[in-house]
Amino acid sequence: VNIATNVNGKLLDTPELKGFYKKASELNVPILVHGVSDFMCYGIRQIDKHPPFSQVRLTGVLGFPFEMQIVISSLILGGVLDEFPNLRFCFLEGGVGFFAHLMDRLTGDAYAWLTSKSEEERKQDQKMRDMRDAMGNRENIVKDQLIKKRPEDYVENLYLSVEVFEQLLPYTIGAYGSDNLVLGSDYPHPDTFFPYTIPRLMKLEAISPEDKKKIAGKNAERLLGI
Numbered sequence: 001v002n003i004a005t006n007v008n009g010k011l012l013d014t015p016e017l018k019g020f021y022k023k024a025s026e027l028n029v030p031i032l033v034h035g036v037s038d039f040m041c042y043g044i045r046q047i048d049k050h051p052p053f054s055q056v057r058l059t060g061v062l063g064f065p066f067e068m069q070i071v072i073s074s075l076i077l078g079g080v081l082d083e084f085p086n087l088r089f090c091f092l093e094g095g096v097g098f099f100a101h102l103m104d105r106l107t108g109d110a111y112a113w114l115t116s117k118s119e120e121e122r123k124q125d126q127k128m129r130d131m132r133d134a135m136g137n138r139e140n141i142v143k144d145q146l147i148k149k150r151p152e153d154y155v156e157n158l159y160l161s162v163e164v165f166e167q168l169l170p171y172t173i174g175a176y177g178s179d180n181l182v183l184g185s186d187y188p189h190p191d192t193f194f195p196y197t198i199p200r201l202m203k204l205e206a207i208s209p210e211d212k213k214k215i216a217g218k219n220a221e222r223l224l225g226i
Helices: 015-027 042-047 058-077 096-115 119-133 151-157 169-176 197-203 209-224
Strands: 002-004 031-034 089-092 158-162 181-183
Touching: 031 058, 058 089, 058 096, 058 151, 096 151, 096 158, 096 169, 151 158, 158 209, 169 181, 181 197, 181 209, 197 209
Parallel strands: 002 031, 031 089, 089 158, 158 181
Antiparallel strands: none
């Protein structure tokens, strides 16, 4: 089943989607997520219209990856993966390098800060941040219940599509393994490498033959139950 990075302008941890997640979990159906770039990264879409950015289409270069990282963060920190531990999401065109960096930041920075504080201390810290950032009125949204695991420990629920030009692929595999990576061709868009996607993957020298087999098909077979 497919879903966008937002539903009517709401992130994917909105309580309105609980019934949908419950049914997807019961049916053991993976949820494929694709960016729309009309919500959180609206500014990027506008920049797209101006040279020299229009030459490279920042919607795809930055818009989709940024949206994906926001959505992944909301699913983890919003408790969706705690409530539905069997759910599997597959994020398309999100960039595996962006994901690896996100996990580093979420676990090493955000989660480390959360778990080192009591609820009252977090509220006090939030008040100080509000004063510094001139945001205000945010202390009331500090969550009472923290997530059950470190953010990087939810990786088994999160699949990512791999594009064959991604030079950070070996780093991501080294940090988080290759069991959650599937190949994306972006067919039939004009910037696709299809029908040379598989040959280009097989020519990559920085990843092992076993990792290539997983990315080329084995992981997708397991994800889709085929």
